[in-house]
Amino acid sequence: MIYLDHNATTAVAPEAVAAMHQALDQVWANPSSTHEPGQAARRLLATARAQVAQLLGCRGDELVFTSGATESNHTALLGALDPRRLAQAPQRRRLVLSAVEHPSMLALAQRLRAAGFPVDLIAVDAAGRLDLDQARALIGPDVALVSVMGANNETGVCMPLTELAAMAHAQGALLHVDATQRVGKSALRFAENGADLWSVSAHKLHGPKGIGALVIRKGLSWPSLFEGRQERARRGGTENLPGIVGFGAAAERAARTLDEDIAQMAALRQRFESGLHHLPAPAGTVHLYGAHAHRLANTTLVRFGSLSAERVLLALERAGVIASSGAACSAGGNQPSHVLLAMGASPQHALCGVRFSLGRDTTADDIDAAIEAIHRHVLPLLQAEAAEAARFAVTV
Numbered sequence: 568m569i570y571l572d573h574n575a576t577t578a579v580a581p582e583a584v585a586a587m588h589q590a591l592d593q594v595w596a597n598p599s600s601t602h603e604p605g606q607a608a609r610r611l612l613a614t615a616r617a618q619v620a621q622l623l624g625c626r627g628d629e630l631v632f633t634s635g636a637t638e639s640n641h642t643a644l645l646g647a648l649d650p651r652r653l654a655q656a657p658q659r660r661r662l663v664l665s666a667v668e669h670p671s672m673l674a675l676a677q678r679l680r681a682a683g684f685p686v687d688l689i690a691v692d693a694a695g696r697l698d699l700d701q702a703r704a705l706i707g708p709d710v711a712l713v714s715v716m717g718a719n720n721e722t723g724v725c726m727p728l729t730e731l732a733a734m735a736h737a738q739g740a741l742l743h744v745d746a747t748q749r750v751g752k753s754a755l756r757f758a759e760n761g762a763d764l765w766s767v768s769a770h771k772l773h774g775p776k777g778i779g780a781l782v783i784r785k786g787l788s789w790p791s792l793f794e795g796r797q798e799r800a801r802r803g804g805t806e807n808l809p810g811i812v813g814f815g816a817a818a819e820r821a822a823r824t825l826d827e828d829i830a831q832m833a834a835l836r837q838r839f840e841s842g843l844h845h846l847p848a849p850a851g852t853v854h855l856y857g858a859h860a861h862r863l864a865n866t867t868l869v870r871f872g873s874l875s876a877e878r879v880l881l882a883l884e885r886a887g888v889i890a891s892s893g894a895a896c897s898a899g900g901n902q903p904s905h906v907l908l909a910m911g912a913s914p915q916h917a918l919c920g921v922r923f924s925l926g927r928d929t930t931a932d933d934i935d936a937a938i939e940a941i942h943r944h945v946l947p948l949l950q951a952e953a954a955e956a957a958r959f960a961v962t963v
């Protein structure tokens with residue numbers, strides 16, 4: 568199997584498996600217990616916190632472990648409109664998000680809008696780049712939170728975070744970044760980023776699923792979703808110690824080779840896109856989204872004519888190549904991608920985005936085999952579609 572779906576999830580690193588095994592098998596006491604086994608668990612928690620903070624470039628006490636990026640995103644959005652914050656700044660009720668946020672954000676924003684909170688979406692252009700002029704116009708003194716992803720999960724296009732932080736802060740608003748796809752694939756660090764809150768998830772960087780973090784800038788007091796004393800009363804509930812130590816070990820491993828991994832993924836992605844470029848496909852039928860935008864090093868979103876992503880993915884999976892439709896997170900992938908629609912794609916083309924996302928273990932052989940599979944199994948479909956279109960054009 569050639570796995571090119573690392574933006575959906577990644578294999579758990581052996582270091583993370585070993586750390587989790589230890590936490591499940593030996594150090595299983597409650598980190599809040601004052602007895603020695605509890606204190607041993609607490610020490611593991613502290614080590615993991617330092618490892619994750621090191622990768623993210625934040626302080627350990629800025630890190631709150633959560634069940635994943637979905638929970639972190641919800642904590643950020645709901646916290647911004649928490650009655651305690653609104654009591655201090657009743658005029659700040661507006662949320663500004665990008666139109667291409669993850670469904671976990673957009674669905675919640677829609678719910679908040681239905682509850683009476685104004686929500687604005689910043690548009691993107693055909694390459695998936697954020698419209699900064701519109702952002703500037705939308706971010707006013709009534710905005711509580713601006714929330715934008717570090718990089719888009721479908722296209723890999725990176726967002727202009729520094730500019731957005733400046734715009735938000737100039738109006739007294741806060742910036743939340745869903746950094747889920749960015750961490751482990753870019754050198755971006757929280758401390759230098761200007762954002763106030765970051766969401767991250769372990770399973771996108773070879774850690775386990777069901778664990779993530781919300782980074783809360785030092786000095787910012789943030790309402791918790793779950794009451795309880797854990798995580799300095801910022802996230803109640805007994806800590807998921809196996810998940811947390813797995814996250815820590817995965818972060819430590821990621822930080823160790825981050826620069827080389829990014830360089831290798833960039834070179835292989837280049838090899839892949841060059842392979843796509845040289846396919847003997849009918850002119851103009853292989854379309855790369857965001858090709859000239861600033862993108863993550865590992866992601867390619869491509870459309871093959873008007874072939875549905877479903878058809879392409881089936882053909883590729885039969886040949887042992889695993890990719891995904893850009894919209895894998897929404898309803899099994901059979902819905903048009905809201906990201907492609909926001910980029911101006913037709914509803915038909917918004918069903919045709921195929922995402923290839925590389926990982927640090929991807930090899931040149933994997934890339935060559937994927938191109939070969941596209942050549943053998945997708946190209947004939949594309950040629951048949953073009954021939955059909957030509958026949959139709961002659962008949963009518």
Ligand code: PMP
Nearest residue numbers: 635636637669720745747748768
């Ligand atoms: N945000 C983004 C940008 C994502 O790609 C994902 C995962 N698909 C999430 C949030 C949700 O993360 P989790 O699975 O940890 O809840």
